[in-house]
Amino acid sequence: MSKIYEVKVGTLPTVDEIPLGGIIPSNGNAILNKTGTWRTQRPILNRDACTDCLLCWLHCPDNSIIVQEGKVVAIDADHCKGCGICSAECGAKPVKAMTMAQGGRYEASETFAKSTL
Amino acid sequence: MAINLKELVKKDIKFTSGQRLCTGCGPALMAKWTMLAAADYNVAMSSATCCVEISSVVFPMSSWKVSWYHNAFENAGAVIGGIEATYKALKRKGKMDKEFKFIAMGGDGGTYDIGLQSLSGMAERGHNALYICYDNNAYMNTGIQRSGATPKYAWTTTSYVGDAYQGKQQRRKDLVSIMAAHDIPYVAQASIGYWRDYMTKVQKALATPGPSFITVYAPCWRGWRSEANATVELGRLAVQTNYWPLFEVVDGKWQMTYTPRETKPLAEFLKPQGRFSHLFKPGGEPLMADFQNEVDFKWDQLQRRVKSSL
Amino acid sequence: MTIAEKPVRQRKVVGLTGDGAAADAMMQIDPDQVAAYPITPQTEIVERFAEYVANGDVNTEFVAVESEHSALSACCGGSAAGGRVMTCTSSQGLALMHEELYIAAGNRLPIIMPMVNRTLSAPINIHGDHSDSMASRDAAWIQLFCADAQEVYDTTIMAVRIGEHPEVMLPVMICFDGFNVSHDMERVAMLAKEEVQEFVGEFKPLINMLDTENPISIGALVLPQFFFEHKLSMIKALEGSVNYISEIFAEFGKLSGRPQSIVESYGMEDAEVAVVALSGIAGTAQWTAMQLREKGIKAGVVRPRVYRPFPAAEIIAALKGVKAVAVVEKAAAPGAAGAPIFSDLCTAMFSMDKRPKMVNYVTGLGGRDTSSAQYTAVFERLQAIAAGGPIGQTLSYIGARE
Numbered sequence: 001m002s003k004i005y006e007v008k009v010g011t012l013p014t015v016d017e018i019p020l021g022g023i024i025p026s027n028g029n030a031i032l033n034k035t036g037t038w039r040t041q042r043p044i045l046n047r048d049a050c051t052d053c054l055l056c057w058l059h060c061p062d063n064s065i066i067v068q069e070g071k072v073v074a075i076d077a078d079h080c081k082g083c084g085i086c087s088a089e090c091g092a093k094p095v096k097a098m099t100m101a102q103g104g105r106y107e108a109s110e111t112f113a114k115s116t117l
Numbered sequence: 118m119a120i121n122l123k124e125l126v127k128k129d130i131k132f133t134s135g136q137r138l139c140t141g142c143g144p145a146l147m148a149k150w151t152m153l154a155a156a157d158y159n160v161a162m163s164s165a166t167c168c169v170e171i172s173s174v175v176f177p178m179s180s181w182k183v184s185w186y187h188n189a190f191e192n193a194g195a196v197i198g199g200i201e202a203t204y205k206a207l208k209r210k211g212k213m214d215k216e217f218k219f220i221a222m223g224g225d226g227g228t229y230d231i232g233l234q235s236l237s238g239m240a241e242r243g244h245n246a247l248y249i250c251y252d253n254n255a256y257m258n259t260g261i262q263r264s265g266a267t268p269k270y271a272w273t274t275t276s277y278v279g280d281a282y283q284g285k286q287q288r289r290k291d292l293v294s295i296m297a298a299h300d301i302p303y304v305a306q307a308s309i310g311y312w313r314d315y316m317t318k319v320q321k322a323l324a325t326p327g328p329s330f331i332t333v334y335a336p337c338w339r340g341w342r343s344e345a346n347a348t349v350e351l352g353r354l355a356v357q358t359n360y361w362p363l364f365e366v367v368d369g370k371w372q373m374t375y376t377p378r379e380t381k382p383l384a385e386f387l388k389p390q391g392r393f394s395h396l397f398k399p400g401g402e403p404l405m406a407d408f409q410n411e412v413d414f415k416w417d418q419l420q421r422r423v424k425s426s427l
Numbered sequence: 428m429t430i431a432e433k434p435v436r437q438r439k440v441v442g443l444t445g446d447g448a449a450a451d452a453m454m455q456i457d458p459d460q461v462a463a464y465p466i467t468p469q470t471e472i473v474e475r476f477a478e479y480v481a482n483g484d485v486n487t488e489f490v491a492v493e494s495e496h497s498a499l500s501a502c503c504g505g506s507a508a509g510g511r512v513m514t515c516t517s518s519q520g521l522a523l524m525h526e527e528l529y530i531a532a533g534n535r536l537p538i539i540m541p542m543v544n545r546t547l548s549a550p551i552n553i554h555g556d557h558s559d560s561m562a563s564r565d566a567a568w569i570q571l572f573c574a575d576a577q578e579v580y581d582t583t584i585m586a587v588r589i590g591e592h593p594e595v596m597l598p599v600m601i602c603f604d605g606f607n608v609s610h611d612m613e614r615v616a617m618l619a620k621e622e623v624q625e626f627v628g629e630f631k632p633l634i635n636m637l638d639t640e641n642p643i644s645i646g647a648l649v650l651p652q653f654f655f656e657h658k659l660s661m662i663k664a665l666e667g668s669v670n671y672i673s674e675i676f677a678e679f680g681k682l683s684g685r686p687q688s689i690v691e692s693y694g695m696e697d698a699e700v701a702v703v704a705l706s707g708i709a710g711t712a713q714w715t716a717m718q719l720r721e722k723g724i725k726a727g728v729v730r731p732r733v734y735r736p737f738p739a740a741e742i743i744a745a746l747k748g749v750k751a752v753a754v755v756e757k758a759a760a761p762g763a764a765g766a767p768i769f770s771d772l773c774t775a776m777f778s779m780d781k782r783p784k785m786v787n788y789v790t791g792l793g794g795r796d797t798s799s800a801q802y803t804a805v806f807e808r809l810q811a812i813a814a815g816g817p818i819g820q821t822l823s824y825i826g827a828r829e
Contacts, residue, residue: 215639
C-alpha cells in the first residue's frame with residue numbers, strides 16, 4: 001500500500017491519515033478548485049465571428065477555453081478568472097469573437113459558458 | 118516536434134486550471150506553454166519558492182501532472198542536479214529504462230539573487246537539465262519587492278518613488294550573459310508576448326544535452342500596475358521597443374531569433390505600467406532619457422555579440 | 428550461502444581514522460549518489476570516497492557541489508528521485524544546510540550523513556565539540572553518536588537500514604568528534620562488502636519522482652488547517668524510531684559479532700555515582716571510573732549512542748540505583764537553564780518519584796581536552812552530593828580559566 005495517496009478535497013485528515021511527507025499524487029486534482037468565483041468580468045463568445053485560430057485557447061492562463069475537434073465551443077465557467085486576455089488576443093478581424101462583459105456571473109442565455117465540475 | 122496549434126490543442130496540458138495564480142498571470146502562461154512544449158516527454162521538475170510554486174500545489178491539491186519537487190527558495194538548480202544525478206546512476210546500473218527531461222523553474226527573485234549560486238553550480242557541473250527563469254521583475258510572490266532583475270527606476274515596495282529616491286536606483290543584472298559565460302550549450306531569452314518563439318526555445322533546450330538556461334519575460338500586471346488583459350501585449354511591447362530582445366546563444370554563438378522591423382518608442386512599453394508613472398510626470402525626462410540610454414547600450418552590446426558570432 | 432555461513436576470512440581488520448571508517452563504510456554501501464562539499468575535519472571522508480569513485484570501486488554518482496546547502500539540496504533531489512543518497516559535513520557546513528535539514532526531514536527523505544562534530548563559529552575553530560549537531564537537534568533528524576572509528580563504521584552501515592525503514596523514513600546523521608575520532612588511526616574490523624550489501628539491501632524507495640505511472644508533487648504549501656498533523660506525523664515517526672533502531676542494532680550485532688547498544692554502560696551494575704556523556708569524551712570518563720573502582724568507589728559511565736530520538740527509558744534504566752549523576756557535555760546552550768543533554772534528561776526524570784541528584788558540566792568547547800584529573804574532581808563532587816552534601820551550582824564549566 002503506497003504511503004503517498006490523494007487526500008480527498010474538503011476532508012481534514014488525522015495525523016495517521018497524512019500521506020508520507022505530505023506528498024500527493026501529481027494528478028491535477030487542483031481542477032476541483034473553482035476559480036470561476038473570482039470573476040468580476042466575463043468573456044462573451046461570438047461563435048459566428050470566431051475563426052478557430054485557437055489563440056484564445058493558447059493564451060488563457062487557466063485553460064478555460066474549451067476546444068472540441070479544433071473548434072472553440074465553450075468557456076469553462078468554473079475556472080475562468082475573467083482576465084480578458086482571450087479577448088485581447090482574439091485573432092478574429094475586423095470584429096472580435098471574444099469580448100468582455102461586466103459582471104462575473106453568466107446569464108442563463110449565455111449557453112457558451114459551461115460548468116465543467 | 119512541430120509547434121502547431123492544431124496539434125497542441127490535442128495535448129493534455131499537464132498544468133491544470135484551479136491553480137491560484139492571479140487572473141491574467143504571465144507566469145501561468147509560462148508554466149502552461151512549458152508543459153505543452155514538453156508534452157511528449159517524461160518530465161521531472163524542481164521548483165523554487167515562487168508565485169507558480171505557491172499557487173500550484175496547495176495541500177491537498179496539485180495542478181501538476183508531472184513529478185514536481187519544491188524544496189526551498191534558492192536551490193532549484195541544486196535540486197534538479199540531484200534528481201538528474203540519481204537518474205544517471207540508476208540508468209548506469211540498469212535500473213532505469215525511461216528517458217526523462219529535467220526542468221527547474223524559478224522566478225527572477227529565486228534565480229538572479231538568492232538562487233544564483235546553485236544555478237551557477239548546476240551549470241558548471243554540466244547537469245543535463247533546463248533551468249527556466251520566469252522574469253516578472255520583482256519578488257512578486259511576497260508582495261512586489263525589488264530583485265536584481267527589477268529595471269532601474271521601477272516602483273516596488275522596497276524601492277518606492279518618493280522625494281528622496283525615485284524607484285530602484287540600480288540597473289538590472291544581466292543574467293543571460295552570466296549564464297552564457299558558463300559556456301553551456303544553450304542559453305536563450307524569450308517573452309510571453311511570443312509564444313511560438315518561447316516554445317521553440319524550450320524544445321531546443323530540451324533536445325540539447327547538458328545544462329540549458331532560458332529566461333522568459335512573464336509580465337505581472339499586478340506588480341507593474343497595469344491591467345489584467347495587458348499581460349501578453351506587455352510581453353510584446355517589451356520586445357518591440359528593444360527593451361527585451363529575443364535571442365539565443367547556441368554553443369557560444371549569439372543569434373537573434375526575432376528582430377522587430379521597426380523599433381517602437383520605449384514610452385509605449387512603459388506608459389501602460391503604473392510602476393513607471395513618475396517617468397511621465399514633470400521631472401521624469403532625465404529618468405526616461407537614462408532608461409533609453411540603458412536600452413540602447415544593451416541593444417548595441419547584443420548586436421556586437423551577434424555580429425562577432427557570424 | 429547465508430551470511431552466517433560465509434567465510435569470515437573475507438572480513439579484514441585495518442587501521443582507519445574515523446573519517447576513513449566513514450568513507451569505507453560509504454564505499455561498501457555504494458550509494459546511488461553522494462553530493463558533498465569539503466570542510467575540515469570532514470575532508471578526508473570526501474577525498475577518500477572521491478578516490479573510490481575515480482578508481483571505479485563504487486558505482487556512485489559523485490556530485491561535487493558548490494556549497495553544503497546545495498549538497499543537501501542535491502541529496503534531497505536525488506533521494507526524491509528514488510536514489511540512495513549520502514553526504515557528510517561538519518560545523519559551518521551543517522549550519523549552512525540548516526534549512527535543508529528541516530526540509531529533508533519534513534519531506535521524509537532517508538538521507539544518510541556522517542557528521543564530524545566541530546564547533547560553530549564565531550570564533551572560528553576547527554576542533555571538536557558538539558555545538559554543531561546540538562544546534563540541529565530539533566530538525567527531526569535521527570542523531571547517532573560514535574566514540575571511535577569502529578563505531579563510525581558500524582553505525583554508518585546501520586544508519587542506512589534505520590533511515591530507510593518504512594515506519595521511520597527519516598534522515599540520519601552519524602556524529603563523531605572532530606580530530607579525536609575523525610583523524611585518529613584506530614583498529615577497525617570491517618565486514619566484507621557483500622555482507623554490507625546484503626545488510627543494507629537494495630533500496631526500495633517509497634518516494635520516487637521517476638515513477639512515470641505515479642508522478643508526485645513534493646513540497647506543497649500546507650495551510651494551518653493541515654500543518655499540525657503533518658508535523659506530528661513526522662514527530663511520531665521520529666519518536667517511534669527508537670524501537671526500530673534497537674532491532675537493527677541487534678541484527679547488526681549478530682552479523683558483526685559486536686553487540687550494539689542504544690546506551691553503552693560501564694560499571695552501571697552497582698554504580699552510585701555516574702557520568703552521562705556522548706561519544707569520545709566518555710572514554711576519559713570511563714578510564715577515570717576504572718581507576719576509581721580500584722579504590723572502591725562505585726563509579727560508572729553511561730554513554731548514549733542515540734541522542735535523537737532521546738532514549739529516555741534506556742538512560743533512566745541504566746541509571747537505576749545511582750545517587751548522583753553528572754551530565755558532562757561538549758556543547759553549551761547559552762542562556763538556557765542547562766546544556767542540551769542535561770535539559771533532556773532532567774525533563775525525562777522530572778516526574779519520577781525517586782531520581783538521582785543531577786548536576787551539569789560543559790566541557791571541551793573548541794576541542795579542548797578534558798583530563799582524567801578533571802573527571803576525578805567530577806566524581807568526587809558526585810560522591811559528596813551522594814553522601815548528602817549540597818548540590819551547589821547546577822551548571823559549571825570544566826577547565827575554563829574563569
